[in-house]
Amino acid sequence: MGSSVSFQPWEQAFNPVFKFAYQAFQQSKTVFALNHKTMSSRLTNFMVPQREENIQSLPPEVINKMRQRLDQLLEIDWQEAEQGIYPKSVLFDNAWNDFFQYYPMVWMDLIPTVERIQKKRYQEFSADIDTEGYPSYYLQNFHHQTDGYLSDLSANLYDLQVELLFNGAADAMRRRILAPLKTGLSDITSLESRNTKILDVACGTGRTLRFLRGMLSKVSLYGVDLSPAYLRKANQLLSEIPGELPQLIQGNAESLPFVDDYFHGLSCVFTFHELPATARQNVINEMFRVLKPEGVLVICDSIQAVDSPELKPMMENFPAMFHEPYYKHYIYDDFEKRLTDAGFQITSISNHFASKYWVAHKPSSTR
Numbered sequence: 001m002g003s004s005v006s007f008q009p010w011e012q013a014f015n016p017v018f019k020f021a022y023q024a025f026q027q028s029k030t031v032f033a034l035n036h037k038t039m040s041s042r043l044t045n046f047m048v049p050q051r052e053e054n055i056q057s058l059p060p061e062v063i064n065k066m067r068q069r070l071d072q073l074l075e076i077d078w079q080e081a082e083q084g085i086y087p088k089s090v091l092f093d094n095a096w097n098d099f100f101q102y103y104p105m106v107w108m109d110l111i112p113t114v115e116r117i118q119k120k121r122y123q124e125f126s127a128d129i130d131t132e133g134y135p136s137y138y139l140q141n142f143h144h145q146t147d148g149y150l151s152d153l154s155a156n157l158y159d160l161q162v163e164l165l166f167n168g169a170a171d172a173m174r175r176r177i178l179a180p181l182k183t184g185l186s187d188i189t190s191l192e193s194r195n196t197k198i199l200d201v202a203c204g205t206g207r208t209l210r211f212l213r214g215m216l217s218k219v220s221l222y223g224v225d226l227s228p229a230y231l232r233k234a235n236q237l238l239s240e241i242p243g244e245l246p247q248l249i250q251g252n253a254e255s256l257p258f259v260d261d262y263f264h265g266l267s268c269v270f271t272f273h274e275l276p277a278t279a280r281q282n283v284i285n286e287m288f289r290v291l292k293p294e295g296v297l298v299i300c301d302s303i304q305a306v307d308s309p310e311l312k313p314m315m316e317n318f319p320a321m322f323h324e325p326y327y328k329h330y331i332y333d334d335f336e337k338r339l340t341d342a343g344f345q346i347t348s349i350s351n352h353f354a355s356k357y358w359v360a361h362k363p364s365s366t367r
Contacts, residue, residue, distance in 0.1 A: 013334075019078055022091050026074050029168025036164050040110060047114045054320040056313045065310060066353070071167055073353040077172040085179045086215040092211060093171070095159060095237065102156050106164070113144045118129065122323045125150060135252065136300060137276050138226055143322045149204075150227070155233035159205055166354060173355040174208050177267050177298040180348065180359040185216075185295025189264045192218045196243070196309040199224065199263045201253050203273040206234030208248070210269070213243045221246035223262070224256060245283050253280040259292045266291055269300045273330040280330075281338055288342040291362045297344065305331045306350050 002188070081088045116124060122141050125131055129150050131139055131249045143161065145154050180193065181198070189196045196219040200208050203223030214220055223246050225231050231248050238246055251257040253271070266287050274278050287297055305312050319327040334357060339346055342362035351357070 017083065018088055019082075022078055022088075023074070024153075024167060025092060025094075026172070029163065030070070033164045033167045037107075037167075040107075043110065044114055044117070048117050048326050049267075055317050058313055058317075062311060062314060066314070068150060069353045073169060073172050073176075076352065077175055080175070085182060086175070086211065090175070090211055090214040093214065097189040098156065099160060102160055106157055106160060109146055110132060111151070112146055116141060116144055120185060122325070134226060135254075135279070137279060139229045140274075140325060141323055142274055143324070150229055152229045152232065152337070154197045155205055155227070158230070158233075159207055162220045169353055171207070171211075171221050173300065173353055174269055175211055176350075176355065176357055177208070177269065177300050178211060180213075180357070181265050181267060181296060181298045182215060184359065185219075186300075188292075188294045188296075189193055191216055194220050196220065196265075197222065197259070197263045198267070199256075199290065201245075201256070201264040201266060201283070202226075202310070203234060203248070204230045204236045204270075206248070208267055208269045209234065209238055209246050210241060213238070213246070217243050220244070222258075224253065225276050226250065226252055234257040247338070252288065253286060254279055256286045256290050260289055262290050263293050264292055266295070266297045267300075268297075271301065272299065272335075273302045273324065275329050276326050277329060277333065280333065281341070284338050284342045284344075288344060293362050293364045295362050296347075297360045297362070299335075299360075302330065302357050303351055303354055303356050304325070304333070304335075307356060 028223065035303055076265070080086065081091050093162065100153075123139055124141055125139070125147050134150075139146050143156070143165075145161070147154050149155075157201055159170075166173065185191060185196065185198075196216075196348075198212060198216070198219055199222040200212065201224060203225050204227070206223060209221055209223050221244075223231075223234060225234070226247075228250055231250055234248055235245075248256055268287070271282070276282065291297060302318075303311060303315065307317060315331050316328075318324060334347060336349070339358060339360050343362065345363055347359040347361055349356070349358055
């Protein structure tokens with residue numbers, strides 16, 4: 001059921017050019033993000049000097065380790081595109097219109113963000129935002145974002161802010177779910193059929209769904225998220241690319257609005273570190289329920305202390321610099337146990353740059 005990829009001779013001849021363009025593109029994103037973070041951090045620390053007291057200085061060896069991991073991530077990103085796992089065009093998928101339109105607003109939003117940090121206001125929402133019906137753990141200004149995940153402004157700034165946070169590598173980390181998902185699906189179903197169904201859990205603005213559509217043009221894609229604002233943004237961004245529009249549904253991942261054994265594949269990116277422990281297990285249990293027997297699950301989230309103890313200072317800085325109330329528990333959480341308790345069989349665990357990946361499948365017989 002797998003698919004083979006062949007390259008035209010002209011494409012092979014231009015591979016060095018494509019690779020150079022990709023490297024230049026990524027390096028420019030990294031330099032831009034580092035300069036942005038340097039300036040914004042200086043401004044924030046000037047206005048909130050006590051913030052620096054809770055932030056550890058990173059040893060040179062940690063900084064060098066992260067540079068090496070970033071280089072390794074980008075090399076894998078290029079190699080998987082060159083192998084035909086996804087088109088090279090996916091490597092250059094960047095929301096330029098949003099960048100030019102919203103980057104000035106990132107700076108404009110810094111002032112109210114600093115005010116919230118100063119006054120330790122972490123659950124603040126505009127009066128016109130209806131917060132009724134959302135779980136209490138969700139009603140947070142994660143990353144000190146204005147209106148949390150519930151406003152159009154937040155949705156418009158989110159992807160840009162995350163790229164800046166991860167030094168221009170957020171998309172490359174997201175794309176690490178593509179190869180294991182494609183491999184797992186090819187073992188059980190056709191990659192060229194609309195009958196093949198994939199759900200991105202907590203899909204946000206649809207960034208992962210864009211990459212999935214770029215890799216798998218024919219399958220049926222679904223996204224579920226709690227935020228109506230982020231789903232509106234996802235609908236906008238996904239409408240810009242070819243292929244059938246993914247079905248986007250507002251819902252809580254703790255109670256997925258789908259019948260049992262419905263999807264061949266599931267993805268979940270950058271979600272679990274923003275959930276309390278009980279909710280994490282509930283979401284994993286629900287993913288097991290809606291996945292078909294032999295179906296594949298791929299999770300991407302933050303690195304954990306057990307895998308990268310030398311990077312603990314960086315991990316411990318994260319909740320001190322950003323409002324991440326569940327992160328400290330997450331980095332010590334036993335996800336292997338959570339997955340197996342739900343019934344999953346773990347296929348692989350890996351780390352790339354600042355992210356960790358679990359690949360698991362649902363056994364053919366779950367009774």
